Amino acid sequence: MSGTVLPDVYRADVEILWDYHDLHHAIRRTDVGIGLGSHDLGVATFAAELYQKGMFPRIVFTGANAPTTIERFPRGEAVHYRDHAVALGVPAAAILVEPEATNTGQNIEFTRRLLADRGIAVRSATLISRPYQQRRAYSTAEKLWPELEIVCVSRPLPLDEYIASIGDVKRVIDMLVGDTQRVMVYPGRGFATPQDMPAEVEAAYRRLVEAGFTTRLVP
Structure with missing residues (x-):
């Protein structure tokens, strides 16, 4: 096919x-947006849109590479996501990059560690994922970061x-x-x-x- x-x-x-x-979570203001790396640049597009609407004051893009992304994003998923968001008007200073995660669990764990290392306390987060990743992203974050209030969304296509x-x-x-x-x-x-x-x-x-x-x- x-x-x-x-x-x-x-x-x-x-x-x-x-x-x-599709979890149908209502979008609301949270402490941080977390864009989960993948082959889908629409994650970064939607993260930028939500930032510009004031839904969170900063974004973390997280992701290294998978076999499905190495050719498209040779410098890593999170780096290319950041560059795309900046091109869409998000200030570079509002973006943190976590460039090491290679799976969804690491996306959550390494983002949590990055924010803690920067002294950034968060009680709530908006997870931005591919549409078909929402339920898995939510359940992974719920397991690994149980005290976090989670909104999980995707670009509405x-x-x-x-x-x-x-x-x-x-x-x-x-x-x-x-x-x-x-x-x-x-x-x-x-x-x-x-x-x-x-x-x-x-x-x-x-x-x-x-x-x-x-x-x-x-x-």
Whole structure:
């Protein structure tokens, strides 16, 4: 499969997973915005928009590289996110960069450490992630930083527009399936808090796995 058009045969199941991962948190003012690194530059775009609306006084961009991002962001995800946000008008002084994290748990842990090392006390944070990463990001932060009040949001694009922005429908489905699996298995590994999963969500996930969308599954 290639291109940016979601085939009708998969649409219903993809939409079920897409809706499941959207937590529908209301955006409100918090102490810091945390942009989670990935291949999706829209995370930095939305972080900049929220900063400019006064939703938080500073941003931490966190992320080194993954195999899926090294070519696009050779200096690291967080560094490229910062440069993008600055180009959109965010003052460089309002941005901190955490350039070492290689997974979501490290995004949270290393950001917490960076803020503590800078003497910046935070009681609340807005996590900005890819749309299908919201539930996993929230459950990871809830596990690793339980006293933090968390708002978890993503750039508000409809599914088809998001696929077009990424430019690869198979990548989006693979990542969506992979994140769903992580929500299922990571609590048992101590990485995240348990999340309710309706039967229809698990069934949609199973069908997409059977259809071959497996490149982002963990052992």
